[in-house]
Amino acid sequence: MQVRIAFAVDVDPDYTVEEGGRRKTKGKTRLSFVHTKKGLAWLLEFLREERVPATFFFEARTAKKLSRDFNLRAIAKKYxxxxxxxxHEDLTALSEKEKRKVxxxxxxxxxxxxxxxxxxWSSPYWKSDSSTRRILRDCGFKYEANVCGETEETAEGFVLLRTPKKxxxxxxxxxxxGAKEHAALLKGDAVIATHSWHTDYGESGKAKDSAERRMRLREIVRLLKSGGARFVTVGELAKGFKGLAR
Known part of the structure; x- marks a missing residue:
């Protein structure tokens, strides 16, 4: 049976940290969008070159910021x-009224x-709960792409894509x-997710520059394609999704 892989990108401000259910800049006085802007531009070209469909989950504030530099409607026609x-709210820290408003x-x-x-919907911080999913469904969303455990409950008529954090x-x-090690984890349909800024900026680790991180991303995509995996959007994967075989 052919494995389906959905390539997902969370588009949000440059790397920041969670604090009190909200997003706070890491060592900066204000949010930065420099790396997410450069990373998004590279990802769009990369996906075009590799002919890979993808789903971009935009934080609304970031989308407004990037609308000055990108033709967002043109992006929506392709992905x-x-x-x-x-x-980038942690919805699990909010009341139901606040959740619905956000x-x-x-x-x-x-x-x-x-x-x-x-x-x-892709929940910030990979945090979600049954209340959040019920509200998402009631507000018109069909699925949530999140990193969740197998015991997580979902709302009737709403798809929760359970994919391990790994x-x-x-x-x-x-x-x-490495790419081979990561590919070996994907024994069934799965979502592989990254951030727009991560192709232009990283934390500590061996991959210290953008060129190396971009090379690693290209390597995993090509490895999965050569192994027979079929890339789809997250929305398509949500149809009949059963989760990654553990």
Missing amino acids: EIGCHGYE VMKARKTVASLFGTTPAG CALWALMEGKR
Whole structure:
């Protein structure tokens, strides 16, 4: 049976840290979008060259910022567009009223900027709960692409894509795992996810420069393709998704 792989990108501000359910800059006085802008430009060219479909989950605030430099509606014609919060909120730390307000505001903003209504949601910090998924469904979302355990409950009529944290591309991008090792983890349908800024900026690790991280990303994509995997959007993967074989 052919394995389906969905390539997902969370598009949000340059690397920051969580604090009190909100996003705070790491050692800076204000948010930066320099690396996410450069990374997104590279990713769009990379995906075009490799002929790989993908889903971009945009944080609404970041989408507004990048609308000055990118033709967002043109991007939406080539790739699936989803939501990644409004200001990278941890929805599990909010009341139901606050959650609903954030979800609706994010969806409305992304729809307005891209000219298409998003069906998918990627929760910031990989944090979600049954209340969040019920609200997402009620606000018109069809699925959530998240890193969740097998015991997580979902709302009726709503798809939760359960993919272990180990399938995220963080370790690969930071040089802590090789492409062959990562590919060996993907024995079933799965989402492999990265951040737009991560192709232009990294933390500590062996992959210290953007050229090396980009090479690693290209290597894993080509390795999966040569192994017979079929790349799809996250929305397509959500149809009949059963999760990665552990």
